[in-house]
Amino acid sequence: MTAFGLRAAVGSDSRFLTDMVVEAANWNPSASRQRVSVLADPEYTRYIAGWQRPSDAGVVAEDTEGMPVGACWFRLFPTNAPGHGFVAVGVPELILGVSPIWRAQGAGRALLREVVSMARTAGHARLTLSVERGNHAVDLYRSEGFVTVATPGSRETMVKNLR
Template sequence: MSSRAESAAELHLTKGGSADLDSVVEVMNAAFDERFGEAWTRSQCAGILPMPGVELVIARDADAQTAGFSLYRTIADEAELLLLAVAPPFRRRGIGRMLLNHFLSEARGSGASRIHLEVREGNPAVMMYRAAGFLFAGRRRKYYRGRFGGEFDALTLSRVM
């Protein structure tokens, strides 16, 4: 995977689809440590893509490499961020924030009045979500089950638009 892009400004966002699932799974597996059990399987991603209100957004560099992605859904007046991942070579360049801002903008444009997400407690992304105005809404104990048997709480965060 190329790491030429110096910042989010050098990337572009495109709507993704089933043809992008291999690169999405590659990014997800690199981004989410298997000991925490956060990554989805390819079949889980493929199963949700055709559902109403679901969008996959891909961040690509100038060489068309997938730097990151977001997967979200909007139903009625609520939006949910299902997944957001940035490939390790592209981290700390604002790509996650760019994907999050895109999600927020799309949710607002779709008429969502409330948005929510779940994230593993201790995941560094919690700081990004809090900085974007998300507030603690709840905890799901032992929600994530890692490959090696660990169990980890999920934090539910929400934001009113």
């Protein structure tokens, strides 16, 4: 496994989080979307717009030279502007993105586990996410205790109980 470290995401990470939203949207190389297309879509920009709001929290993985290679974060959404994985007000939705060359090296799992810990420490009872069917990340989520609670369209909404 290649070495990486984790640190808390901060306000100045917004550009990198934007990169990771694009990576998450483009998990399937055969259905890749141009960056400008992803960032023009409010379905994706809602995960990064105004980062870092008071209820936002996350973590960034960095290589041994301090270059960011992945990120996982959560935020809360209102009922009138829900994220893909919205289940209820007060249940944060997480987003996870890892640079392609860092996938399958443990960074995603480490990021996910740290964000789950952060959400638990912040007092949240559940954490939710949305993943497109066919994305291999669903195996990671299941192995970390996330359970599918809905299957809208081509996506799975998954929830992990934190208590």
